[in-house]
Amino acid sequence: MAGELVGGHQTSSVNPRITWEGCSVLLDINDGDRLVFARLSPAATLKIGDKKCSLRPLIGCPFGSLFRVETGPNGPYLERCVHSSSSGANDMGVQEGGDRQLESESKDNRALIDNNSAQNLSSEDIDAMRRDGATGDEIVEALIANSSTYENKTVFSQEKYKRRKQKKYAPKVLLRRPFTRSICEAYFKKYPNRIGFLRIDTLSLLLSFANISAYSDVLLVDMVGGLLTGAVAERLGGTGYVCNTYFGGTSHSLDIARIFNFSSEFDSRIVQASYSHLCSAESLDEEGSKMHEIDHPAGIQSIIGRESSTKCVPSTGSTQIQEAQSLRNDNSSLDEELGNTKENLSSGQEGLHENNATITYKAVNPGKQASPDAIKMWKEKGFNSLIVAAPELEVDSIVQKLIPLLSYSAPFAIYHQFLQPLATCMHKLQSSKMAIGLQISEPWLREYQVLPSRTHPQMQMSGFGGYILSGTRICNNSENCNGNQ
Amino acid sequence: MPYLLFLCTEAATSSFSLSSAQQHPIEIYLGVLLKSVTVSMLSIDPSKKNSFQRFISDGDLVIVYERHDNMKAVKVKKGSELQNRFGVFKHSDWIGKPFGSKVLSSKGGFVYILAPTPELWTLVLSHRTQILYIADISFVISYLEIVPGCVVLESGTGSGSLTTSLARAVAPSGHVHTFDFHEQRAGLARDDFERNGLSNLVTVAVRDIQGEGFPDEFQGIIDSVFLDLPQPWLAIPSAARMLKQDGVICSFSPCIEQVQRSCEALRSNFTDVRTFEVLLRTYEIQEGRIQSSDGDESYRRITHTRRKRQCISSEDNGENTDKATSIPTVMARPCQEARGHTGYLTFARLNCQ
Numbered sequence: 001m002a003g004e005l006v007g008g009h010q011t012s013s014v015n016p017r018i019t020w021e022g023c024s025v026l027l028d029i030n031d032g033d034r035l036v037f038a039r040l041s042p043a044a045t046l047k048i049g050d051k052k053c054s055l056r057p058l059i060g061c062p063f064g065s066l067f068r069v070e071t072g073p074n075g076p077y078l079e080r081c082v083h084s085s086s087s088g089a090n091d092m093g094v095q096e097g098g099d100r101q102l103e104s105e106s107k108d109n110r111a112l113i114d115n116n117s118a119q120n121l122s123s124e125d126i127d128a129m130r131r132d133g134a135t136g137d138e139i140v141e142a143l144i145a146n147s148s149t150y151e152n153k154t155v156f157s158q159e160k161y162k163r164r165k166q167k168k169y170a171p172k173v174l175l176r177r178p179f180t181r182s183i184c185e186a187y188f189k190k191y192p193n194r195i196g197f198l199r200i201d202t203l204s205l206l207l208s209f210a211n212i213s214a215y216s217d218v219l220l221v222d223m224v225g226g227l228l229t230g231a232v233a234e235r236l237g238g239t240g241y242v243c244n245t246y247f248g249g250t251s252h253s254l255d256i257a258r259i260f261n262f263s264s265e266f267d268s269r270i271v272q273a274s275y276s277h278l279c280s281a282e283s284l285d286e287e288g289s290k291m292h293e294i295d296h297p298a299g300i301q302s303i304i305g306r307e308s309s310t311k312c313v314p315s316t317g318s319t320q321i322q323e324a325q326s327l328r329n330d331n332s333s334l335d336e337e338l339g340n341t342k343e344n345l346s347s348g349q350e351g352l353h354e355n356n357a358t359i360t361y362k363a364v365n366p367g368k369q370a371s372p373d374a375i376k377m378w379k380e381k382g383f384n385s386l387i388v389a390a391p392e393l394e395v396d397s398i399v400q401k402l403i404p405l406l407s408y409s410a411p412f413a414i415y416h417q418f419l420q421p422l423a424t425c426m427h428k429l430q431s432s433k434m435a436i437g438l439q440i441s442e443p444w445l446r447e448y449q450v451l452p453s454r455t456h457p458q459m460q461m462s463g464f465g466g467y468i469l470s471g472t473r474i475c476n477n478s479e480n481c482n483g484n485q
Numbered sequence: 486m487p488y489l490l491f492l493c494t495e496a497a498t499s500s501f502s503l504s505s506a507q508q509h510p511i512e513i514y515l516g517v518l519l520k521s522v523t524v525s526m527l528s529i530d531p532s533k534k535n536s537f538q539r540f541i542s543d544g545d546l547v548i549v550y551e552r553h554d555n556m557k558a559v560k561v562k563k564g565s566e567l568q569n570r571f572g573v574f575k576h577s578d579w580i581g582k583p584f585g586s587k588v589l590s591s592k593g594g595f596v597y598i599l600a601p602t603p604e605l606w607t608l609v610l611s612h613r614t615q616i617l618y619i620a621d622i623s624f625v626i627s628y629l630e631i632v633p634g635c636v637v638l639e640s641g642t643g644s645g646s647l648t649t650s651l652a653r654a655v656a657p658s659g660h661v662h663t664f665d666f667h668e669q670r671a672g673l674a675r676d677d678f679e680r681n682g683l684s685n686l687v688t689v690a691v692r693d694i695q696g697e698g699f700p701d702e703f704q705g706i707i708d709s710v711f712l713d714l715p716q717p718w719l720a721i722p723s724a725a726r727m728l729k730q731d732g733v734i735c736s737f738s739p740c741i742e743q744v745q746r747s748c749e750a751l752r753s754n755f756t757d758v759r760t761f762e763v764l765l766r767t768y769e770i771q772e773g774r775i776q777s778s779d780g781d782e783s784y785r786r787i788t789h790t791r792r793k794r795q796c797i798s799s800e801d802n803g804e805n806t807d808k809a810t811s812i813p814t815v816m817a818r819p820c821q822e823a824r825g826h827t828g829y830l831t832f833a834r835l836n837c838q
Contacts, residue, residue: 017731064731064756064837083756083836177731179630201624201763208623211602213527214633214656237633239657381539407539408585409600423770423817436597437553440768440817443620448760448829450748455741457762467768472550474585474597 016261018062019175024261025058026182028174030167035186037178037259048171051076063177068170070135078173108154120146126169136170143169156454178259180231187227187256188462195256196224196391197417199465201443203231209413209470210385216240219383219405221398223390224415226254229270229367232387233257238265243370243378244272247398254367271370278375278405382407389415396425399469403434406473414469422469435471442467525682526601526649527656541579541586541598546681548605549574550597558601558609560680571595601681603650610677613670616646617713617737620765621827626654628832629709629733638703638727639663639711640694640720645674647711652678652686661686662703666693698723705729712736713828717743718750725754728835739828747831755833762829770817 019025019040027036029048038044044055048069057078058067067078121143129139143165144150150158166172176182184200206228212218212235222228222244232242246252251272262270370378383406388398395416406412412435416422422440429435443465447458526546541547545561551569559567559576567574571594579588584600599605604619617625625647631637631654642648642665651661665671668691675689692700695716699707707727712720717736724734734755736747744760751758 017729062730062837064834066837082838177630179632181627181630200627201620204623204627205620205765208604208619208626208650211604211653213653234632235654237657239633408583409539409598410585411602411604419768419817420815423768423815426770427772427815436550439553440770442766442768444764444766445624446762448744448762450744450758450760450831452745452749455745472585472599474587474599475583476587 017177019059021059023059024178024259025063026176026178026186026259028176030171031163031174032189033167035190037183037186046078046173048076048173049168053078058175061175063175065175067173067175068136069173071130071133081172118147118149119143120148136166139169140165156451178261180227180234180260183230183256183259184227187225194225195227196389196415197464197466198224198227198389198415199443199445199462201445202415202465202468203227205441205443205468206387206389206413206415207231207235209411209468210387211411212236212385212387214239216384217378218242219378219386219402220244221246221252221388221390221393221402222254223252223392224256226252226257228387228389229254230257230260230262233262233266233270234260236266236269238263238269240269240384241370241374242270242367243278243374243383244270244367245275245278245402246272247275247393249274251367257367268368270367271374272367273370273375275401277370278378378405382410384410386410386412387415388412391415391417395421396428399425400428400432400434403429403473408473408475411472412470416467416469419467422467426469426471429471433476434473436474438469438471440467440469526603526606527653527683527686539583539585539600541582541584543580546601547579547584548599548601548609550599556599556605556609558606569594569596603653606649606681607646610644610646611673612644613673614641614643616644618646618765618824618827620763621737621830622647622650624761624763625711625735625737625830626650628830629711629735631655631659631709633657633659635659635708636703636706637661637709637711638699638707638724639713640692640699641665641667641713642671642674642689643713644670645677647713648674648678648687649681649683651711652683656686659686659708660688662688662690664690664692664694664699666691666696694723695719699727703727708732710734713738715743716746718746721747721750722754725835730835730837732835734833734835736831737828738831739826741829744829744831751831751833754836756836757834758831759833760829760831762826764824764827766823767820768817769820770815772813772815774813 021041023040025038025040027038027046028034029036036046038046038055040055040059042054042056042059045052046055047053051069051071053069053076055078057080058065061080066081066083068081069076070079071077126139126143129142134142140162144162147161150161153161180203181200184195184198184203187195188197188199210218212232214235214237216236217240218232218236220228220232220242229242229244236242244251244254251274254270257270260266386402386406388395388402390398395414399412399414403412414422414425419440419442426438426440429438445465446461449456449458541561543561543563547559547561549557549559549567551557551571561576561579563577563580565576567576569590572590572592574588574590574596579586579598582588582598584598587595587597589595603622607616607618607622610616629637631651633654633656635655636659637651637655639648639651639661640663642663645663648661648663651663655661663674665674671689671691678684678687678689690700694712695714696719698720699710704726706729708729709732710724710728712724712735714720714736717738721734721736728734734751736744738744738747748758748760
């Protein structure tokens with residue numbers, strides 16, 4: 001049963017749950033304070049605070065591993081450590097149970113005075129400890145021992161204090177798999193505008209409404225940076241096709257799809273075709289094959305680049321430092337950085353894709369042009385599903401154009417940030433009788449803090465994740481319904 | 486011609502209010518049991534790659550669509566008939582037409598014949614238990630990181646609503662092992678999966694997971710586990726043994742007290758424990774006209790909600806008589822009725838050793 005695709009994207013030769021050289025990873029620093037996409041190589045480094053650490057120790061480790069920054073004779077380095085019971089983001093180490101909790105319930109903040117004199121250790125003292133080779137944890141312990149207010153805090157605020165100090169003096173790095181879930185969450189948290197404010201629950205719904213399943217040929221309009229393309233390709237598992245279409249001369253950027261660890265087999269399933277190519281039968285043979293020829297070398301190149309990295313070929317200098325700063329953020333400056341002008345955002349984007357783009361991948365050609373044969377087949381049989389995520393385009397006319405490219409009974413899902421364009425679109429589809437089962441829905445997602453005697457919804461939640469118009473294409477023309485479509 | 490309710494599903498145990506045609510589905514059901522079926526809801530056969538099986542043939546499972554809230558699963562059988570308010574529909578009339586076709590009854594009424602999908606199946610399946618709906622289902626699949634090739638454990642099977650979507654997500658090379666302690670329910674679910682052509686993706690077993698845990702044969706080879714149990718914390722230690730490192734578990738519980746205990750149990754072996762609630766708000770649209778006469782800003786709604794529009798189906802557009810001076814506007818608002826709560830979804834990741 002569990003053949004060559006077990007649990008992930010790679011073929012049988014590679015265990016997808018263990019990192020390899022050239023593999024794309026998501027580094028979660030200090031429980032989501034900073035999220036960095038990187039490609040692992042011996043030369044790759046990551047800057048944490050003022051320390052630059054090599055990513056070499058991460059190669060060959062299972063995803064889910066936790067690392068801590070330690071300082072050795074040759075400078076700072078990442079060392080793998082075990083998950084302690086208090087290491088999770090949300091569990092706050094309150095396992096020690098009833099006694100301490102009861103005790104803590106009688107404590108409150110009446111004695112706290114904010115005069116900045118609670119800590120007896122000076123920064124000079126801490127520097128001295130560091131010089132003597134103290135580990136981060138030892139410094140945190142010392143800080144706690146020298147805090148005059150620590151003892152009077154409740155268990156929960158003690159834990160908070162400890163975590164705050166740990167972040168500063170003993171930062172940790174969690175190695176995560178770049179999956180639809182983690183990639184969408186990382187972008188939604190740090191740069192939601194780049195993915196059109198598409199939240200993970202909304203993206204999941206798009207995939208369900210459109211019935212994305214193995215051996216499907218899926219028509220997409222992905223203007224959310226390639227996130228949708230990646231998510232669909234992940235569900236297809238190297239079968240079927242993801243065909244991205246675009247209007248006018250330029251295709252849309254699919255950069256985010258590169259963060260997934262897709263094998264060349266998966267990559268070959270991601271193609272592009274302009275809307276005019278999908279529609280016009282006549283010009284197709286000449287122009288289409290020309291396009292194919294032109295674009296093919298680049299497509300091959302991108303595949304080779306990826307193959308060399310998945311097969312752990314020794315570094316030829318082609319996979320260099322992959323420090324991707326773009327998703328960096330501090331809790332304190334979250335709003336500031338997100339609210340910043342384009343300057344910051346675009347420089348971030350460069351940071352993220354720079355290294356991928358310059359060496360192994362052609363930035364302009366994320367997917368090959370669809371072959372004329374494939375286009376011909378789609379024209380005859382239609383696509384199995386359609387997903388449109390084009391927050392910047394006039395969705396109504398696009399949908400009217402694309403739905404005829406679907407086979408009858410094929411489901412579709414249209415994403416938009418605004419309700420009105422979808423309402424208009426739905427009304428037109430109703431009147432034109434192209435589709436049935438039409439529904440506009442809006443998902444709502446709330447996270448909870450679950451702790452003994454302290455369970456409640458989280459104070460912050462995303463207020464909006466977008467709207468979806470879903471439906472099924474039908475055959476209303478009785479001539480076409482006679483079986484000779 | 487008003488489309489009235491015809492909500493019965495194949496199983497005679499359906500709890501819906503039924504129309505006059507109540508006897509017929511039972512006949513259909515028996516007919517189905519007699520026939521062994523290989524047609525799948527999913528295109529999981531690599532030989533069918535890219536060859537779109539889009540024409541209705543004898544033995545197919547189809548969804549008969551009357552209205553968005555009124556659908557029914559039917560097995561196509563030459564010589565059979567479907568009877569409802571709109572008349573008698575002969576199955577043989579459907580065969581050879583593409584899925585998505587509008588088909589006519591003896592009386593001239595019509596329905597649409599759709600290809601089944603896990604989403605449609607969730608709307609038509611017979612409720613033997615409370616089921617999961619699309620918002621929870623889609624979120625669970627993404628958050629459990631289920632992709633083709635994954636091996637997944639589920640307990641309980643219930644009515645098989647989630648299981649069908651799990652099967653789609655692991656296809657073509659993965660597998661779903663689902664467990665229910667209720668023997669009859671497990672049997673009915675197994676029949677459903679067989680009928681829907683999912684047998685090679687789903688295995689149903691009768692087992693009390695809370696009491697006995699998952700079978701040892703799955704130890705350390707499972708990508709994701711889904712629990713929908715009254716006392717999930719009893720099954721969590723076993724689930725931890727089954728999962729691969731960094732594998733993800735999800736527990737669905739309607740009550741917060743269950744969540745509380747599950748989270749306590751998860752903290753010993755799992756990390757990244759997170760609890761969510763996901764709901765779906767649906768919108769209805771209507772076309773209104775805002776009269777743009779100066780001074781008198783009267784506002785009238787002259788057309789119908791979506792529901793009403795579909796009722797009058799073929800005779801629509803007749804009502805737009807006084808459009809001359811007004812501007813048509815499509816307006817949207819949330820539907821009056823909404824699901825307020827389904828359950829809490831708690832996810833966690835097995836610690837890496």
